[in-house]
Amino acid sequence: DTAVxxxxxxxxxxxxxxxxxKCEQNLGxxxxxxxxxxxxxxxxxxxxxxxxxxIINETVPNRFSPKSPDKAHLNLHINSLELGDSAVYFCAxxxxxxxxxxxxxxxxxxxxxx
Amino acid sequence: xxxxxQPDIHITVSEGASLELRCNYxxxxxxxxFWYVQSPGQGLQLLLKYFSGDTLVQGIKGFEAEFKRxxxxxxxxKPSVHxxxxxxxxxxxxxxxxxxxxxxxxxxxxRVKS
Numbered sequence: 001d002t003a004v005x006x007x008x009x010x011x012x013x014x015x016x017x018x019x020x021x022k023c024e025q026n027l028g029x030x031x032x033x034x035x036x037x038x039x040x041x042x043x044x045x046x047x048x049x050x051x052x053x054x055i056i057n058e059t060v061p062n063r064f065s066p067k068s069p070d071k072a073h074l075n076l077h078i079n080s081l082e083l084g085d086s087a088v089y090f091c092a093x094x095x096x097x098x099x100x101x102x103x104x105x106x107x108x109x110x111x112x113x114x
Numbered sequence: 115x116x117x118x119x120q121p122d123i124h125i126t127v128s129e130g131a132s133l134e135l136r137c138n139y140x141x142x143x144x145x146x147x148f149w150y151v152q153s154p155g156q157g158l159q160l161l162l163k164y165f166s167g168d169t170l171v172q173g174i175k176g177f178e179a180e181f182k183r184x185x186x187x188x189x190x191x192k193p194s195v196h197x198x199x200x201x202x203x204x205x206x207x208x209x210x211x212x213x214x215x216x217x218x219x220x221x222x223x224x225r226v227k228s
Contacts, residue, residue, distance in 0.1 A: 043158075043204065044218075045216065094214060102146075
């Protein structure tokens with residue numbers, strides 16, 4: 001059983017298109033995240049949801065819109081894709097409290113904008 | 115501001131040799147500390163974490179890390195490196211006070227020579 005699953009694994013698309021990445025976790029965690037890993041492998045948080053409520057929204061262009069229909073799912077929709085959006089996007093989940101705090105990451109979605 | 119520094123971009127060690135990867139942090143709250151490993155094209159796997167208590171923590175794959183508050187460090191060690199340890203290693207810091215956001219270092223690429 002995959003703990004945190006993302007789809008698709010690879011996404012190649014043209015500039016200006018709109019695309020979505022889906023994420024699901026079956027760990028019973030109450031918090032989910034999106035991270036972006038750039039070409040230099042630097043990881044930076046984009047969004048965080050706790051029980052469907054947005055709690056972290058870093059300085060991300062508003063072309064990026066997360067949606068959490070329930071606490072097991074966090075999707076990322078990107079409008080008007082640009083070349084600079086090319087990166088690997090990681091979904092993660094965690095408990096929000098206690099010593100179980102610590103992320104479990106998905107395997108990533110490699111987005112290439114051409 | 116929260117920050118994590120991994121001073122070594124690349125490290126090369128011989129198989130069977132010992133390893134130490136450095137991590138220093140700057141954080142305004144009581145930090146939780148993590149080490150993750152990323153193999154090429156893969157997601158991030160948690161190696162170990164420190165919350166409180168014994169400052170020497172044991173992780174998976176024979177790794178350990180020591181928290182030194184006075185030096186704001188959380189260095190990762192392994193007594194004998196295997197070729198399969200070649201990967202990129204990320205130190206990360208988080209705190210409940212910051213909404214469970216993890217701040218990552220830039221990573222250290224480990225190469226193992228036979």
